Structure formats: C-alpha cells, structure tokens
Amino acid sequence: MHIEHLSLTNFRNYARLELSLGKEPMVLHGANAQGKTSLLEAIYYLATSRSPYTTSDRQLLHWRTENDPLPFARLSAEICNKHSPLQRLEVTLMLDNSTGTPRFKKNIKLNSVDKRVMDVVGLLNVVLFLPQDLSLIEGSPSDRRRFMDTTLTQIESTYLEALENYEKILPQRNALLKRISEKRASKSELAYWDEQLAQFGAVIIAGRQQFLRELELRAQRTHYALTGSRETLTLHYQPSFIPNANNNGQRSFPLTGLDLHRELPPEAIQPQLLQQYNDELRESIDRGMTLSGPHRDELRMHINGRDCGLYGSRGQARTTVLALKFAELDWMRDRTGDMPLLLLDEVVAELDSQRRAFLLGRLDDAAQTLVTTTELDIFNDDFLQRAKLFRVQEGQIEAILPS
Ligand SMILES: Nc1ncnc2c1ncn2[C@@H]1O[C@H](COP(=O)(O)OP(=O)(O)OP(=O)(O)O)[C@@H](O)[C@H]1O
Ligand SMILES: [Mg+2]
Incomplete structure (x- = not known):
C-alpha cells in the first residue's frame, strides 16, 4: 500500500x-x-x-x-x-x-x-521507528505494551474494540474500588465491571500472545541475520506486572498456563482473570486500583535464554529492536497481504x-x-x-x- x-x-x-x-x-x-x-x-x-x-x-x-x-x-x-x-x-x-x-x-x-x-x-x-524505540528493551513496560497495541490495533478490529472498551471500563472500575474503600459503595457493585473488564482483558491477552508467537519467528530470522546466527531471540509475555514487587517487578505467572507457545483462547483466560480479581480484592480496594490485567502485563525479550533488558549490552538491545521492527513490518505484510x-x-x-x-x-x-x-x-x-x-x-x- x-x-x-x-x-x-x-x-x-x-x-x-x-x-x-x-x-x-x-x-x-x-x-x-x-x-x-x-x-x-x-x-x-x-x-x-x-x-x-x-x-x-x-x-x-x-x-x-x-x-x-x-x-x-x-x-x-x-x-x-x-x-x-x-x-x-x-x-x-x-x-x-x-x-x-x-x-x-x-x-x-x-x-x-x-x-x-x-x-x-x-x-x-504503518511501522514507525523513532529514536526512542532504540530503548524499547530498557524502557518501561508501558513502552512495550504500546508496541504490541499499536501494531495489533492497526490490523485487528476485534483487538481495537476490546482495547477501547478496556480503556474505558478500567478507570470506572478503579473509581468504584476507591468509593468502596471510602465506604461510599458496596462490593456487590463490582461484579458487573469485573465481568466486562475480564471479557475484554482476555481478548487483549489472547491477541497479544498470538501476535508475539507469530512475531517471534519473524524477529528471530532478522536477529540471526544480524548476529551471524550466534544469538537466538525469544519473546516472553509476562502477565500482571507489579512495579513494587521483587523478582524484577514481575509476579511469577499468577495466571496459570500463559505460555506463549500454548494457545489459550479468551474463554480460557477470562475465568482466570476473574479469579485473580477476587484473590487480590482486599489489596485492590486498599490501593483503589485494578492490580492485574493487560494494562500491567509485560513483554520481555531474551537472548540465548537471558533477559536482554537485564543482561544485554546496548548493541544487543539495538539489534533486538531492529529485529522487532522488521518483524512488525513482515507480520503486517503476512497478515494483510499488503506491505x-x-x-x-x-x-x-x-x-x-x-x-x-x-x-x-x-x-x-x-x-x-x-x-x-x-x-x-x-x-x-x-x-x-x-x-x-x-x-x-x-x-x-x-x-x-x-x-
Ligand atoms: N501545535 C503546533 N503548532 C505549531 N507549531 C508546532 C505545534 N507543535 C509543535 N510545533 C513546532 O513545530 C516545529 C517542528 O517540529 P518537528 O518536531 O516536526 O521538527 P523536526 O523538523 O522534526 O525537528 P528535529 O530535527 O529537531 O527533530 C517545532 O518548532 C515545534 O515547536
Ligand atoms: Mg524531529
């Protein structure tokens, strides 16, 4: 095009x-x-x-x-x-x-x-490549979420719809959590919002997983070409980021089974998200915010099995970003049949x-x-x-x- x-x-x-x-x-x-x-x-x-x-x-x-x-x-x-x-x-x-x-x-x-x-x-x-993208690996989790979202929303209208709904519902659920903590609302009012949020959240998580699975193959090809096949790039989707937790800010897979290479449909993810909201209800009310879901998930890139953001050199990080950007281009072409x-x-x-x-x-x-x-x-x-x-x-x- x-x-x-x-x-x-x-x-x-x-x-x-x-x-x-x-x-x-x-x-x-x-x-x-x-x-x-x-x-x-x-x-x-x-x-x-x-x-x-x-x-x-x-x-x-x-x-x-x-x-x-x-x-x-x-x-x-x-x-x-x-x-x-x-x-x-x-x-x-x-x-x-x-x-x-x-x-x-x-x-x-x-x-x-x-x-x-x-x-x-x-x-x-479009695939847009900015100087700040070169720090995608070392930047914040929100940068990597945006990377996934801007690519997916250009191609998949169901993903776009789910993301738009999710972004509308999330602040409403958070506002309700705050009102509950101030004793101005009751916990029973949450059920409606939980159901909606989990429904759209599950579509987003499933969409990102499939996207990353497809992207990984294409990114690996470019990465091999740039490193003379010395390095293998793998992508890892880590659900529910918690900035103040130990272990690199990640909770260790609170939603079971979210392995990139195991296909999980939204219907399988939604009940797990609901369970998660329930398990962390007390803390969510105390903090007035939704602690789990795609808005806090993380994408990590590994080189030869080691986290590139933690252990990679600057050069390795740049090579990885270049591989990701061209993988994005190839993925869009393959999905739409149009460059x-x-x-x-x-x-x-x-x-x-x-x-x-x-x-x-x-x-x-x-x-x-x-x-x-x-x-x-x-x-x-x-x-x-x-x-x-x-x-x-x-x-x-x-x-x-x-x-
Ligand atoms: N809403 C606006 N209305 C008018 N001018 C604006 C507006 N927003 C930004 N600008 C100005 O437009 C100019 C061009 O900005 P732009 O970022 O496109 O420059 P650039 O050519 O990419 O420069 P650089 O080489 O520094 O990146 C800047 O002077 C900026 O302050
Ligand atoms: Mg400029």
Missing part, C-alpha cells in the same frame, strides 16, 4: 500542505524544528487515529488557530492498497461545544462518508555502520518509506540515487531536484 497524496491543514506547524508522494524511498531533509517529525506524525495519525507522542489532540492543532472560535485541523490522504486503487481518508479534529464542556472531536471520512475508527482499520498500515509504510524518524543516524547498512538494504522491502534526517551524508551514494529528496523548512516541503 502507499499514499499518493497528502494534505494537511493546521496540523502542528503545517498551516497548509499539499504533498505528492512517490514510491521510491523519500528522504525528508531539514534543520531542527522545521516539521520533519510532524509530517511522520501526521501519517501515523491517519493510520492509527492516535499520535505516538501526545494524548491530547489539542496539541496537534496549529498554534495560529488558538483564537479561532471553532478551531480545527484536517489530515487527508489518497491511499492505494491491495483492495482498492484509490481511497480518500480524511480526519478532522475540531472543537465541540455542543455538550457545554468544550472537547475535541474526531471526525473520520472515507471517500466522503462518515466512518468510525473501527471501520477504517487496515486501510493504511505497510515504513516511517523512520532520525534512526539511521543513531545506528552504527553495520546496522545502518542492514536498515538501508531493507528499505526497498516496504512499499513506501519516509526517512527524516538533518544530515544527508549519513546515506551512501547508492541509496541517495534511488531516493527522492525533499527539503523541509518552516512547515513547507519542496522536492530537491537532482543536480
């Missing part, structure tokens, strides 16, 4: 942008603070309806809209994928005053017809020469690649000849013609 044309209005520092994209790798070149990352963010937003950076859509609107009575931002892309020669996806973010409390509303249109986020799942798939877009923000500059050569060699695998950089000389001549260059300056983008 690829984007033919991208239009932005009031998105970040792009007051107005019309950009036609090619199929050759595209290099966005510019000094700091010109709009390189913002352009990738816009494409990512069209694919996922989320920003990789901010949770507040307000921040995405151009500052010049600050005093507008009805500020809005619009992103639109003409997309070709295997199912359709050309479709137009449009997302408008706007202030909604209709309820009395001002809030931001997202309107999605496909070929001018209103759609829900769920309806456009799979239309545009996703690859968006690389500054990562080329951060890699050593061996990993850089590997990365540049694989760019042609993606249907469309956008790479940002402040320096062009990090690329070899061969790559620069194949690539299309753009200059990014103060929210404007223009093609640099070959001299």
